[in-house]
Amino acid sequence: MLEQSKLSNALKQLADIEDDMEKIDEQVELFRLKSTIPIFKKRNMLLQDIPGFWKIVLSEHSDFADFIQVSDFKYVDCIDKIEINWPIVSEHKSTEKHKVGDFDIVFHFKELKEDDDMFPEQTVTKKFRIEYDTSKLKKLPKDQDEDSLKEFGFLTSEKVDIEWPTNYSKINPDKIKDKTSAEGKKNYRAGMKSFFGWFRWTGLKPGKEFPHGDDLATLFSEDIYPHALKYYTTAHRDLDDESDEEDEKEGYHGYEDEDDETLSRKKPKYE
Amino acid sequence: MLEQSKLSNALKQLADIEDDMEKIDEQVELFRLKSTIPIFKKRNMLLQDIPGFWKIVLSEHSDFADFIQVSDFKYVDCIDKIEINWPIVSEHKSTEKHKVGDFDIVFHFKELKEDDDMFPEQTVTKKFRIEYDTSKLKKLPKDQDEDSLKEFGFLTSEKVDIEWPTNYSKINPDKIKDKTSAEGKKNYRAGMKSFFGWFRWTGLKPGKEFPHGDDLATLFSEDIYPHALKYYTTAHRDLDDESDEEDEKEGYHGYEDEDDETLSRKKPKYE
Numbered sequence: 001m002l003e004q005s006k007l008s009n010a011l012k013q014l015a016d017i018e019d020d021m022e023k024i025d026e027q028v029e030l031f032r033l034k035s036t037i038p039i040f041k042k043r044n045m046l047l048q049d050i051p052g053f054w055k056i057v058l059s060e061h062s063d064f065a066d067f068i069q070v071s072d073f074k075y076v077d078c079i080d081k082i083e084i085n086w087p088i089v090s091e092h093k094s095t096e097k098h099k100v101g102d103f104d105i106v107f108h109f110k111e112l113k114e115d116d117d118m119f120p121e122q123t124v125t126k127k128f129r130i131e132y133d134t135s136k137l138k139k140l141p142k143d144q145d146e147d148s149l150k151e152f153g154f155l156t157s158e159k160v161d162i163e164w165p166t167n168y169s170k171i172n173p174d175k176i177k178d179k180t181s182a183e184g185k186k187n188y189r190a191g192m193k194s195f196f197g198w199f200r201w202t203g204l205k206p207g208k209e210f211p212h213g214d215d216l217a218t219l220f221s222e223d224i225y226p227h228a229l230k231y232y233t234t235a236h237r238d239l240d241d242e243s244d245e246e247d248e249k250e251g252y253h254g255y256e257d258e259d260d261e262t263l264s265r266k267k268p269k270y271e
Numbered sequence: 272m273l274e275q276s277k278l279s280n281a282l283k284q285l286a287d288i289e290d291d292m293e294k295i296d297e298q299v300e301l302f303r304l305k306s307t308i309p310i311f312k313k314r315n316m317l318l319q320d321i322p323g324f325w326k327i328v329l330s331e332h333s334d335f336a337d338f339i340q341v342s343d344f345k346y347v348d349c350i351d352k353i354e355i356n357w358p359i360v361s362e363h364k365s366t367e368k369h370k371v372g373d374f375d376i377v378f379h380f381k382e383l384k385e386d387d388d389m390f391p392e393q394t395v396t397k398k399f400r401i402e403y404d405t406s407k408l409k410k411l412p413k414d415q416d417e418d419s420l421k422e423f424g425f426l427t428s429e430k431v432d433i434e435w436p437t438n439y440s441k442i443n444p445d446k447i448k449d450k451t452s453a454e455g456k457k458n459y460r461a462g463m464k465s466f467f468g469w470f471r472w473t474g475l476k477p478g479k480e481f482p483h484g485d486d487l488a489t490l491f492s493e494d495i496y497p498h499a500l501k502y503y504t505t506a507h508r509d510l511d512d513e514s515d516e517e518d519e520k521e522g523y524h525g526y527e528d529e530d531d532e533t534l535s536r537k538k539p540k541y542e
Contacts, residue, residue: 010320017314018500024306032299039295043288049281229289 029100033089036226043229044083050232054079057228060235064224067216072195074112075119075165081108084225101130101153103221112165119165126199128217131156141206155214156203164196173200300371304360307497314500315354321503325350328499331506335495338487343466345383346390346436352379355496372401372424374492383436390436397470399488402427412477426485427474435467444471 047053055077058064068076083106088098104127112119130153134146141154164172171191178184191197192210201213210216224231318324326348329335339347354377359369375398383390401424405417412425435443442462449455462468463481472484481487495502 006320007322010317013317014314014321014500017310017317020310021307021500024303024310027306028299028303031302032295035295035298036292039288039291043285046281046284046288049277050285051278226292229285229292 026100030088033086033100037086037089040084040225044081047081053228053232054082056235057224057231060238061224061231063219064216067198067212067219068195069193074117075109076195078109078112078119079107080110081123082106082220082225082228084221099130099153101155103128103217105217105220105225117165117167119167120163122163124160124162124199126157126160126217128155128157128214128221130154131203136204138205139207154203155217157201157213157217159200159202162196162199168194168196172196297371301359304357304371308357308360311355311496315352318352324499324503325353327506328495328502331509332495332502334490335487338469338483338490339466340464345388346380347466349380349383349390350378351381352394353377353491353496353499355492370401370424372426374399374488376488376491376496388436388438390438391434393434395431395433395470397428397431397488399426399428399485399492401425402474407475409476410478425474426488428472428484428488430471430473433467433470439465439467443467 058076058079059073085104085106086098086100087096087102087104088100090098104125106123106125108123109119109121111121132150132153134140134149134154136156137149137154140146140149144154168191169175171187171194173179173188173191176184176188176191179188192200192208198210198213198216201210203209203214329347329350330344356375356377357369357371358367358373358375359371375396377394377396379394380390380392382392403421403424405411405420405425407427408420408425411417411420415425439462440446442458442465444450444459444462447455447459447462450459463471463479469481469484469487472481474480474485
């Protein structure tokens with residue numbers, strides 16, 4: 001019985017250790033954010049001088065392409081600024097109590113003007129927050145266990161206004177009057193699945209929203225945004241290789257290869 | 272031309288930012304190590320009171336099984352202590368200059384005594400070091416690019432002495448006298464591919480050593496060791512489910528289910 005109580009005691013203490021480890025994970029994440037955010041800010045300033053930076057990163061990112069329909073890329077190409085803010089390390093005081101996993105993605109779209117399609121310049125901020133209260137969910141997401149959601153939380157967001165391109169008027173949920181007809185339903189669903197549908201994603205109505213909206217948000221916050229330079233360098237080098245024959249004197253964007261190599265000497269870790 | 276020089280200047284500064292990011296990654300890793308190592312130490316103390324802890328973790332870990340042959344598991348089951356030390360945060364002063372990616376894995380094996388097989392109690396330390404000098408490589412590993420190895424480094428180790436089980440005498444490279452005969456070669460290769468062969472792995476002779484020895488090392492340092500409690504809890508719960516019918520009164524290791532739940536309430540993040 002002495003061995004028994006020793007074991008039982010050890011198991012109880014190990015449960016505490018798991019709690020400690022989770023706290024440390026959070027502290028490490030906070031340390032990472034505090035260290036990297038100033039660098040991201042400096043980088044974003046410099047990116048203003050690199051034409052087509054985000055267009056190149058997004059159009060060459062294979063995981064991103066899994067979320068985006070081919071017809072959406074015309075508008076994704078209009079994204080010329082992305083900024084992510086983590087409110088937990090923001091300078092601005094907030095009344096809301098923030099968690100390490102909360103973040104806001106700010107997109108700036110430049111204008112698109114074509115004879116048969118118009119898309120206005122706009123800045124849209126989509127905020128993502130960790131939620132633990134599963135009673136807010138209309139239903140449980142597929143393959144998800146309620147206890148895990150309660151313990152580790154799940155990403156949520158609020159529907160945010162974004163102007164859709166005129167070409168998408170037919171599938172813009174706000175413009176579909178009859179949502180009950182077969183045609184109306186089909187168009188509604190097509191709209192919800194488009195990149196613009198993602199801006200309506202709340203994370204509370206699984207099956208009725210942009211699919212895997214949380215994964216796309218996390219792809220931005222954990223991969224595309226922090227590793228954008230590396231993706232740019234790889235994409236850029238690949239594009240250079242392709243265009244070498246046609247365009248031997250100038251690099252992809254019309255600057256000398258020499259400059260290209262200044263950046264290319266860093267091999268991306270995340271290929 | 273003004274635009275041109277602005278662009279060229281931005282690209283140069285972005286290369287510096289990539290360097291800064293790499294330094295931050297290292298600082299974050301160092302912060303993580305410094306925060307988690309005291310917890311690991313506390314955990315390892317407690318594990319001494321949990322019989323069969325590492326046996327359960329290792330035998331139920333599917334990625335680990337990819338590296339280990341079925342016949343090796345009899346000896347893997349003898350591992351009753353694992354400790355990883357990261358020399359960069361070690362208290363002991365060292366003359367060697369260490370990197371964040373350097374680590375030592377200490378295994379303790381308990382004795383195995385069978386009529387036809389003997390395996391002695393022993394403690395074996397296998398040290399892994401990041402190397403950047405590719406001239407030390409006998410040849411380049413498959414699918415690896417020399418520039419990447421030079422920049423990001425590669426894991427190396429030194430052959431370390433370990434007593435093999437008597438049952439493995441035939442394939443123990445140190446005991447094979449004729450390594451040129453077909454039989455000798457076959458046995459030599461079988462030995463190099465066994466778990467014991469991994470202790471001879473140097474990382475410098477790709478194709479001639481334990482396959483993917485670096486990946487197995489990293490599996491220990493980045494996954495099995497830090498997340499051992501979560502793997503134990505999952506494995507343990509699964510084993511409990513299986514043995515529920517035969518053994519309804521007692522838990523898997525003869526302690527009450529109540530204690531089991533103390534630990535089980537934490538769901539593993541890394542399933």
